[in-house]
Amino acid sequence: MVSSTEQTSTSSETDATLDRWQSEEYKYGFYTDIETDSLPPGLSEDVVRLISAKKDEPDWLLQWRLKAYRHWLTMTEPTWQNVHYEPIDYQKIIYYSAPKQAKDRPQSLDDVDPKLLETYEKLGIPLQERAILAGVAVDAVFDSVSVATTFKEKLGELGIIFCPFSEAVHDHPELVQQYLGSVVPHNDNFFAALNSAVFSDGSFVYIPKGVKCPMDLSTYFRINAISTGQFERTLIVAEEGSTVSYLEGCTAPMRDEHQLHAAVVELIALDDATIKYSTIQNWYPGDKDGKGGIYNFVTKRAKCLGRNSHISWTQVETGAAITWKYPGCILIGDNSVGEFYSVALTNNHQQADTGTKMIHIGKNTRSNVVSKGISAGFGQNTYRGLIKITKSAHGARNYTQCDSMLIGDKCGAHTFPYIEVKNSTAQMEHEATTSKIGEDQLFYCNQRGISTEDAVSMIVNGFCKEVFRELPMEFAVEAQKLLEVSLEGSVG
Amino acid sequence: MLQIRNLHVNVQGHKILKGLTLTINAGEVHSMMGPNGSGKSTLAQVLAGRDTYEVTEGEVFFEGRNLLELEPDERARAGVFLAFQYPVEIPGVGTAYFLRAAVNALRKHRGEEELDAVDFLEFVKEKMRLVDMDEQLLKRSVNEGFSGGEKKRGEIFQMAVLEPKFAILDETDSGLDIDALKIVADGVNSMRRTDRAFLVITHYQRLLNYIVPDFVHVLVDGRIVKSGGKELAMELEERGYAWADQSIRHAAAAS
Ligand SMILES: Nc1ncnc2c1ncn2[C@@H]1O[C@H](COP(=O)(O)OP(=O)(O)O)[C@@H](O)[C@H]1O
Numbered sequence: 001m002v003s004s005t006e007q008t009s010t011s012s013e014t015d016a017t018l019d020r021w022q023s024e025e026y027k028y029g030f031y032t033d034i035e036t037d038s039l040p041p042g043l044s045e046d047v048v049r050l051i052s053a054k055k056d057e058p059d060w061l062l063q064w065r066l067k068a069y070r071h072w073l074t075m076t077e078p079t080w081q082n083v084h085y086e087p088i089d090y091q092k093i094i095y096y097s098a099p100k101q102a103k104d105r106p107q108s109l110d111d112v113d114p115k116l117l118e119t120y121e122k123l124g125i126p127l128q129e130r131a132i133l134a135g136v137a138v139d140a141v142f143d144s145v146s147v148a149t150t151f152k153e154k155l156g157e158l159g160i161i162f163c164p165f166s167e168a169v170h171d172h173p174e175l176v177q178q179y180l181g182s183v184v185p186h187n188d189n190f191f192a193a194l195n196s197a198v199f200s201d202g203s204f205v206y207i208p209k210g211v212k213c214p215m216d217l218s219t220y221f222r223i224n225a226i227s228t229g230q231f232e233r234t235l236i237v238a239e240e241g242s243t244v245s246y247l248e249g250c251t252a253p254m255r256d257e258h259q260l261h262a263a264v265v266e267l268i269a270l271d272d273a274t275i276k277y278s279t280i281q282n283w284y285p286g287d288k289d290g291k292g293g294i295y296n297f298v299t300k301r302a303k304c305l306g307r308n309s310h311i312s313w314t315q316v317e318t319g320a321a322i323t324w325k326y327p328g329c330i331l332i333g334d335n336s337v338g339e340f341y342s343v344a345l346t347n348n349h350q351q352a353d354t355g356t357k358m359i360h361i362g363k364n365t366r367s368n369v370v371s372k373g374i375s376a377g378f379g380q381n382t383y384r385g386l387i388k389i390t391k392s393a394h395g396a397r398n399y400t401q402c403d404s405m406l407i408g409d410k411c412g413a414h415t416f417p418y419i420e421v422k423n424s425t426a427q428m429e430h431e432a433t434t435s436k437i438g439e440d441q442l443f444y445c446n447q448r449g450i451s452t453e454d455a456v457s458m459i460v461n462g463f464c465k466e467v468f469r470e471l472p473m474e475f476a477v478e479a480q481k482l483l484e485v486s487l488e489g490s491v492g
Numbered sequence: 493m494l495q496i497r498n499l500h501v502n503v504q505g506h507k508i509l510k511g512l513t514l515t516i517n518a519g520e521v522h523s524m525m526g527p528n529g530s531g532k533s534t535l536a537q538v539l540a541g542r543d544t545y546e547v548t549e550g551e552v553f554f555e556g557r558n559l560l561e562l563e564p565d566e567r568a569r570a571g572v573f574l575a576f577q578y579p580v581e582i583p584g585v586g587t588a589y590f591l592r593a594a595v596n597a598l599r600k601h602r603g604e605e606e607l608d609a610v611d612f613l614e615f616v617k618e619k620m621r622l623v624d625m626d627e628q629l630l631k632r633s634v635n636e637g638f639s640g641g642e643k644k645r646g647e648i649f650q651m652a653v654l655e656p657k658f659a660i661l662d663e664t665d666s667g668l669d670i671d672a673l674k675i676v677a678d679g680v681n682s683m684r685r686t687d688r689a690f691l692v693i694t695h696y697q698r699l700l701n702y703i704v705p706d707f708v709h710v711l712v713d714g715r716i717v718k719s720g721g722k723e724l725a726m727e728l729e730e731r732g733y734a735w736a737d738q739s740i741r742h743a744a745a746a747s
């Protein structure tokens with residue numbers, strides 16, 4: 001039984017829910033042995049303690065998790081977003097399971113579903129990565145693991161820390177303690193609080209003063225990503241004058257049995273530092289009829305703490321049954337810059353409610369928002385953005401461009417731009433368009449010998465050009481191919 | 493090369509073409525003239541395979557194949573080209589990129605190697621000179637922000653690049669000044685070959701001073717009411733479409 005729940009807001013509804021959770025906790029008992037590989041479904045304070053113990057975490061982190069858990073109990077799941085799904089039963093989720101043993105995994109690519117391999121082929125995923133993505137046992141992919149190790153040594157020479165979050169907790173506790181929750185507090189929102197209580201693992205990046213990270217941090221992450229699970233936690237700190245480009249996710253459809261993904265990403269840039277964070281999200285979207293698929297409820301936020309700091313989010317969201325995320329920037333340092341470039345594609349029955357929040361606090365802060373929403377099939381695509389200019393933000397500027405493209409007539413595009421301006425020196429510019437891939441455009445392409453499928457991807461890629469331009473070269477090529485594959489069968 | 497037999501076409505339940513028969517041989521230039529709304533564009537679009545037009549009767553063969561069974565892109569790859577009366581804009585898609593995709597679709601179909609960006613540029617430069625196209629246009633999105641004249645010249649340029657066996661020009665002359673008209677005509681004339689045929693659709697006789705057709709047909713109300721040599725165009729210019737229509741009605745009444 002949860003004994004020390006701090007209930008700040010209660011209604012009879014939440015009481016009822018709490019009762020249900022608590023009674024189910026009893027049902028399972030939770031005298032789980034610390035040696036077991038996975039816990040029975042359900043969430044309680046004991047589960048939180050157990051996760052922390054399994055990871056051998058310091059007490060401050062356990063206390064932080066518990067604080068988050070207790071707060072989460074008082075919260076209700078948000079319903080304001082423009083997406084629809086069956087209620088999630090949080091007591092049916094398994095909150096901890098050890099990575100699968102090598103013997104339980106496919107031993108080579110020959111044991112992997114040929115359909116999956118076909119998709120990798122279409123996307124041009126390098127051979128050695130295919131094995132990792134398909135979850136082939138580690139021994140079989142030894143080569144790429146050693147590549148990752150060499151990579152890590154090279155970064156180490158520059159003082160760059162790039163490691164699994166759980167490793168950072170042990171090796172660099174002072175840094176983690178200083179920054180964890182400093183951008184997304186433990187009680188920020190329902191899903192962030194849940195993540196804070198039970199997060200599994202993720203990545204930690206620290207770029208020391210004046211260091212320009214010599215490579216995009218990607219390859220390693222791809223390998224690492226396999227075991228991070230459903231409650232990922234990422235923290236990136238860029239010290240004064242440092243620069244880093246971080247790539248998250250990959251185009252290959254990632255296999256995962258978890259339905260709910262509630263990740264948290266925190267970025268911190270100090271004076272003159274630059275962070276570029278690029279995401280390609282291609283979680284399982286569910287089948288053609290909208291069955292299955294991952295709920296991707298993510299909190300991503302950046303703090304431009306220092307003067308002249310610069311943080312840029314670029315995302316290509318093509319997967320997941322439901323995507324709900326608003327990577328934002330809090331522009332505290334004078335002259336700091338926040339950017340958000342997004343392509344969100346919803347096909348079949350996918351739903352996306354995504355956008356950004358730009359909070360201008362420092363003087364002469366600038367933000368730039370380019371959002372491209374593509375809806376096909378029965379897909380529903382919502383852009384939701386908040387631009388907030390606080391009183392102190394003299395000379396702040398924002399440019400927002402928000403374009404929607406519809407393919408077919410059963411899909412939808414929605415735009416909710418919110419603007420709050422408390423300083424009259426602010427300059428705001430907002431442009432929005434909605435277009436449809438016209439039958440006449442497709443016919444014109446066909447008449448030149450171009451197949452309808454190629455024509456659609458050509459037009460869509462043209463539409464997304466401004467965002468793809470922001471991606472690192474290699475990622476941009478992958479993103480284009482990904483759109484092609486994701487749009488297959490969306491027309492005629 | 494092309495045989496059209498007793499073609500009937502409906503658009504949204506309205507009968508537009510009402511039994512059109514026409515044979516075009518390799519090496520020939522045919523001109524189709526007629527008043528607005530007589531069905532000229534309908535014929536062009538049906539030949540190109542637009543599915544908003546419903547063929548209710550008749551048949552069309554292209555080099556012995558049943559053209560009506562082919563998808564629009566298959567027809568294009570088989571060598572049918574349509575210079576549109578109203579070329580559509582495709583924002584975000586560069587003209588060079590678009591045309592290279594078209595050329596490579598064709599080359600792939602023929603089992604030839606695809607051209608990379610550099611080879612392609614080399615290849616099209618010569619074609620641009622043919623229609624006096626500004627190279628800058630290649631960098632812009634397909635037809636986006638092009639002037640009326642640029643769009644029409646662009647269509648001829650694309651034709652020159654794709655080198656079709658059979659090209660339909662749908663009122664490519666409309667809205668062009670005399671200089672642009674000459675450029676377009678020169679482009680077409682330089683492409684005339686014994687193994688290539690043209691169907692030049694026009695509302696005015698003017699273009700035919702520059703592109704001299706082998707045959708002229710007059711389309712009124714979905715039927716070819718008169719066919720003849722190039723002199724028919726001159727006669728039409730003088731006497732108007734009503735004359736052509738009436739003369740055939742009189743002939744029909746007399747028989
Ligand atoms: N998409 C359409 N919907 C309805 N009517 C159409 C459509 N396209 C053409 N028409 C009609 O068909 C007739 C023939 O049109 P068209 O072939 O464009 O003539 P032309 O090119 O000779 O001027 C006209 O009466 C026109 O209004």
Ligand SMILES: [Mg+2]
Nearest residue numbers: 532533577663
């Ligand atoms: Mg017409």
